[in-house]
Amino acid sequence: MSQFSHLNGNEGVQMVDITEKTPTVRTAVAQSVVFLGSDAFRALINDEVAKGDVLTSAQLAGIMGAKETGRLIPLCHPILINSVNLSFSLDEEAFSVTIKATVNTHANTGVEMEALTAVSVASLTIYDMCKSISKAIRITNIKLISKEGGVHGSYSVSHPHKQPRG
Amino acid sequence: MSQFSHLNGNEGVQMVDITEKTPTVRTAVAQSVVFLGSDAFRALINDEVAKGDVLTSAQLAGIMGAKETGRLIPLCHPILINSVNLSFSLDEEAFSVTIKATVNTHANTGVEMEALTAVSVASLTIYDMCKSISKAIRITNIKLISKEGGVHGSYSVSHPHKQPRG
Amino acid sequence: MSQFSHLNGNEGVQMVDITEKTPTVRTAVAQSVVFLGSDAFRALINDEVAKGDVLTSAQLAGIMGAKETGRLIPLCHPILINSVNLSFSLDEEAFSVTIKATVNTHANTGVEMEALTAVSVASLTIYDMCKSISKAIRITNIKLISKEGGVHGSYSVSHPHKQPRG
Amino acid sequence: MSQFSHLNGNEGVQMVDITEKTPTVRTAVAQSVVFLGSDAFRALINDEVAKGDVLTSAQLAGIMGAKETGRLIPLCHPILINSVNLSFSLDEEAFSVTIKATVNTHANTGVEMEALTAVSVASLTIYDMCKSISKAIRITNIKLISKEGGVHGSYSVSHPHKQPRG
Amino acid sequence: MSQFSHLNGNEGVQMVDITEKTPTVRTAVAQSVVFLGSDAFRALINDEVAKGDVLTSAQLAGIMGAKETGRLIPLCHPILINSVNLSFSLDEEAFSVTIKATVNTHANTGVEMEALTAVSVASLTIYDMCKSISKAIRITNIKLISKEGGVHGSYSVSHPHKQPRG
C-alpha cells in the first residue's frame, strides 16, 4: 500500500474509505498571514469602517469557503461542519494580518482541510479587497496549528513562534 | 470615494461596476510554494507514479478552482476564463513544490484572483494528498507574478528571486 | 454574549457551535404567497398543461433550493435533509399562489432556514416563468408556520388566518 | 406559442433561445421588506456592532446570491453580472428593514431575476441572524422596482408608495 | 503537440486557450436512450400524471445539468448557454425513452459537452425516479448527433438509424 493514503498503487487516485473509523468530536485550527505592505495596511487601519467591512467580508468568505472544502479539494470527504470561527490579528510592524480559523465537527474524519481552506479563502478575500491599493500583497504561512480528536491523537505545532516568517 | 474599490463609504460592500470598462485580452500569472518537508518530499520524488498522480490532481483542482473564483471570493465578478495552465517545479534542496498558474480571458476585468485561486486550490490539494506523511506542510508565498491587458497597463514582479522566501 | 447567536461581540460573525446539541428528528414548515395579478393568474389556471409545468418546476426548484441552503445563507450549518415536500394552493380571488414547504431532518440543528429557502426559490421560479405576462408580480409573506423537535420545544403560528395579508 | 415564454406547448419546459437578441446594457432594481418585530428590531438598532455585522452579512449574501441566480432558478440564463449593489433602510415605526438591490449587466437578457434573488437571499440572511430573538419575522413585498435596457423598453413601478404594505 | 488538445506533453493537463478563436453562433444536438424494461416503462405510460412529472423533472434536471457542465467536466470552458431544449420519445417495443438535447450559444468554443451533459443528467433523473420499480434500468447510446457553427464546419451522424442499439 502506498504511503499516500489517497493513492492506490497503479490504480490511481481514490477517496479513502472511512467507513470503519469511529465518529468523534474533532477540532482543527489553521493559520495564514497576509502581508499587505505599508500602503494597503495603513489604508486599512486608518479607516475604521473599511477595516470592519474587509474583515467581516473575509470572515464570511472563510466560513463559506470551509463549507465548500469537499467540493474544491478533489479527494476530501464531504463533512458536516459543526462550527467555524475566524479571528484576525493585525501586526503594525509587519503590515500583516494573521488569520486563525477553528473548525469543529463530529465525524469519522478530521477537519484540517476545512480549517486550511477557511484561512485560504479569507486571505484571498482580503487580497481582493485591497488589490486596488497594492499589487504586491503576499499570502504566506498557511499551516495547521493544532488538531484534536482523531484516532492518531492530538497534534500541535510545538514552537509556532519559531517558524520562519512567511 | 474610498481607496478600497469594493467599499462604498457608509454604504458597505459592493461589486464594483465594470460596465464602462472595455473588454480586452487579459492575462495573469500567480505563484505559490508548498514546503513539504523532507519526508513527504522524498516520498513524492521516489515514487514516479505517486508524483504523477499528486501533480495531475493538483493541476485539475487548480483549473477547477479557477473556475470557482467568482463563487468563492464574495466581490469578484464572474468571468469566462479562456484558458488555465498550471506548472510545477520541484526544489530538492528546499523540499518544496513551486506552482505557477497562468489564466487568460477576454473580459472587462482582470484575472489575478483566478490565478491566485488556482495556485491556492492546487496547493491545498497537494497538502491534502501528502498530509498522511507529514502534518508540518506549509503553503507560502502566494502572490501575483505578472498581469497584462488591463487599463492600468502591465504589472510584473521586478526581482522575484529577491522576494523573501515563503 | 450577544443576543444574536451568530455574532460574537467584537469578534464578528461566526457559525455557532452545535457540537453539544443532541441530534433529534426535526421538522419545519414555511410558507410564501405569490401575487400574480389577474392576467398571469388567469393565463395559468386556463392552461392545464402550463399550470402543471409551472408548479412542477417550482416544486423541483424549491426542493433543490432547500438542499442549497447551507451554501446560500452564510452562517447556516450544512444539514442532511431527510425530506422536502412542497404544496401549492391557488386563490382565485386574490390571484395568488400560496406555497407551503415541509422539511424533515435528523440533526442537531433545525431546518427552518431550509423550509424558508424552499418557498423563496419556488416563489422566484413561479415569478420567472410568469414574468413574460406581468412585471407586477409580488412575493410576500414568507414566514415560518411551525417548527418541531428542537431543544426549545415546538413553535407554531397561533392564528395564521389573522396574519396581515402579504 | 404559449404566453409563458419558458413553456413550449406539449413539449414542456425550456430555456428560451436568446441568440437573436442584441446585447445591451441592462439594469434592474428590486426590493424586499423584512418585518423583524419590535424585539429583534430594537436589538439590532441598539447594538451598532451587531447592526453592522448583520447588514454587511446580508449585503455579501445578496451579492453572492445574485451570482447564483442561474443555478437556482431552473430556466434562467447564466449571465455575467457587471455589478451588484444592495442598500438598506430601517423603518423604526414598522420595525422593518427595506432592502434594495441594483444589478447591471451587458447581455442579451435582463437581470430582474438576479435583483430579485439578491434581495431574497439578503432577506433570508437577516432572518437567519435574527431568528434567535424572534420566530415571527416575515419577509414580504419582494418585487421589481424598475428595469432598463431591454428590447421592450423601460419598466418602473409607478407609485411604489401606494403599493400595499407587505 | 499532443493529439489530445487538453494534454500538453509532459506538462500534463490544461484548459486549452480559446482566446484566438472567433465567437460564432454554435449549436450541438446530443442523444441518449434509457432502457426502462417492461415494468417501469408500463408503469410510466399507464399513469399520465406520473409520466408528466418524470419527464418534466428530467427536462429541468437536464437544463440545469447543462448549465453545470463547466463545473463537472474538469477541462471544459465555462460558457454562457443561450438556450437548452430537451425532448423525449417513448418506444413501446423497446420499453425505452430516447432523450434529445439541443444547446445553443454564441461563443468561441462549442457546446457538445453541454448537450451530452444535459442528456446524461436527464437520463440519470429518469433512472432515479423509476428505480423503485426496477433495478435493471440501463442508460445507453449517449452520443453527439450534430454540431454546427465551429471553425471545423458542421458534423452530423450520417446514418443514425444504423448505429448499433445501446
Add this chain to the structure above:
Amino acid sequence: MSQFSHLNGNEGVQMVDITEKTPTVRTAVAQSVVFLGSDAFRALINDEVAKGDVLTSAQLAGIMGAKETGRLIPLCHPILINSVNLSFSLDEEAFSVTIKATVNTHANTGVEMEALTAVSVASLTIYDMCKSISKAIRITNIKLISKEGGVHGSYSVSHPHKQPRG
C-alpha cells in the same frame, strides 16, 4: 400511493422521507462503457503519458461528480459519501474503456445514484479529452452492477456477461 416513490399522486414530485429508515453501511457498484473507436483508442494506448492523464482526470472527475449527485439529481437526498473508487479496463478489440465505480456510505438511503453519477461524469470526461480525435465516441451501458446494505437486501446483476453490449 404511487409506484413511483418520488411521486405523490396529484401532489407532484417530492423528496421521499427517509427519517424512519435505519442508517446502515451501504455499497453500490455501477459501470459504464465508453466506445472510443479505433483512432482515439489507439492514440490513447500508444501514449503512456496521455493515457495516464486521461484516466486520472476521469477518476478525479468521477469522484468529484459522485459528491455532486445530490445537487444534480433533483430528488436525491444529500449523502455523506465514505469512499469512492473508480477503476478502468481497456478492451483492445472493442476499442472501449469500461469504467467501474464503487461508492460506500453509512446512511439511511443507498448510493446507487452516486455510483451511476460517478461513471457518467468519468465517461463524459474521457469523451471531452478525446473529442479532438473523434466525434463518434459513444457512452453506453451505464447500469447498476450490485448494491448492498439496504433494507431490501442485496442486488446483483446475475449474468453481466450476457447483458447486451452497449
